Amino acid sequence: MAFKFPVRLPLRLVVLAWLAVLAATASARAEPYKIVGLGDSLMAGFGLDAGHAFPEKLEKALREKGHDVVIANAGVSGDTSSGGLSRLDWSVPDGTRFVILELGANDMLRGIGPDITEKNLDAMISRLKERNIAVLLAGMRAAPNLGPEYQAGFDAIYPRLAEKHGVPLYPFFLDGVAADPGYLQADGMHPNPAGVDRIVERLLPVVEKLLAERPGSA
Numbered sequence: 001m002a003f004k005f006p007v008r009l010p011l012r013l014v015v016l017a018w019l020a021v022l023a024a025t026a027s028a029r030a031e032p033y034k035i036v037g038l039g040d041s042l043m044a045g046f047g048l049d050a051g052h053a054f055p056e057k058l059e060k061a062l063r064e065k066g067h068d069v070v071i072a073n074a075g076v077s078g079d080t081s082s083g084g085l086s087r088l089d090w091s092v093p094d095g096t097r098f099v100i101l102e103l104g105a106n107d108m109l110r111g112i113g114p115d116i117t118e119k120n121l122d123a124m125i126s127r128l129k130e131r132n133i134a135v136l137l138a139g140m141r142a143a144p145n146l147g148p149e150y151q152a153g154f155d156a157i158y159p160r161l162a163e164k165h166g167v168p169l170y171p172f173f174l175d176g177v178a179a180d181p182g183y184l185q186a187d188g189m190h191p192n193p194a195g196v197d198r199i200v201e202r203l204l205p206v207v208e209k210l211l212a213e214r215p216g217s218a
Contacts (some may be wrong), residue, residue, distance in 0.1 A: 006050050006214060009025050009051045009211075014037070017024075018209075020163075021200075025116070028119070030131055032068050032069055032070045033067065033069045033097050033211065034069075034070055034072070034095050034096050034097050035059075035069055035070070035071045035072070035091050035097060035098055035099070035100065035207075036071070036072045036074050036091065036093075036098075036099045036100070036101045037054060037055035037058070037072065037073055037074060037075060037102070038074045038075070038084060038088070038091055038092060038099050038100065038101050038102065038103070039074070039075045039076075039079070039084075039100070039101070039102030039103055039138070040075060040076060040077060040078065040079040040102070040103060040105055040106055041075065041076075041077035041078065041079075041106075042054070042075070042102060042173060042174070042190065042191070043055065043073065043074070043075030043100075043163075043191060044073065044075030044076060044077050045073070045075065045188050045196075046077050046190050047100055047185050047187070047192075048193060048196065049193075051054060052193050052196060053073055053075065053196065054075075054127060054141040054196050054199055054200065055071040055072065055073040055075070055100075056071070056073065057197065057200045058071055058200050058203065058204070058207065059071040059195055061200050061204050062207065062208070062211075063205070063209065065204075067208070071203070071210075072093075072096075074091040074092065074192050074201075075102075077112070078106060079103065080103070080106045080107050080110070080112065080117075080120075081103045081104055081105060081107050081112075081116070081117045081120035081121055081124075082107075082116070082120055083118070084101075084103045084124060085120045085123055085124050087126075088127060088128075092128065092131075092133065094131050097133065097134065097214060098133055098134035098135065098136065098206075098214065099128055099133055099134070099135050099136070100136045100138060100203075101124065101125070101128075101135055101136065101137050101138060102119070102138035102140075102173050103120075103121065103159065104117050104121065104140045104154075104158075105127065105140045108142050108143065108146070108154055109143075110138060111146065111150070114153035114154045114156075114157055114163075115153075116155070116205075117157055118157045118160070118161065120162070121137075121157065121158075121161055122161055122165075125137070125161060125165045125167060126165070129165065129167075134167070134214055135167045135168075135208065136167070136168050136169075136206065136207065136210060137158055137161060137167050137169045137170070138156075138171060138173040138203075139158030139169060139170060139171045139172050139173065140158070140172065140173060140174075141154070141172050141178075142154035142155055156193060158171065159171070166167050168206065168209075168210060170203060170206055173199065174191070174199070175199075175202060175204060176199075177191050177196050177198055178193075179201060182194065183195030183198055
């Protein structure tokens, strides 16, 4: 963009105006890369002290790697895919660059039909893509006690949606943590601080790859 100043403008004012333009440009470029972690209690940090939830720990890990990012924690304990869809627009504000979408565990625990869960997640991904917001889909797996038919139907949701929308998939958010008492709280479902650290460790390279692929990334 060309900037033109009146020829009669004193040189000192021209310099000051140009410095103001440069400062504004630098300020815009210094804007942190905004990520939203949208999910349920696994994202919210149920049972953990402040600052120990997944979004906060991932942000810290990324900053230690030199990435200028901020990650908003938009996790709501007990939320289903229907709840996530209903609050999507206000949970993901303008300026968000990409979303880590982690929902469906409560649908599964309540025995909600996989077709309903898939429809909700499908709508969420579509809406985010319309807003030019990248999506990292964090998958979930059904508990074996729900039966093989339900398990097969539920587990197929995430890879099918990832393929349909061309978005990256992290197949199982609790990979390396689920069913391991050393990484879980007493309820046997939610990660303890060590469990969150393990999730962050495994997801970190995936998120870094996404940052490298996005224009204007940190």
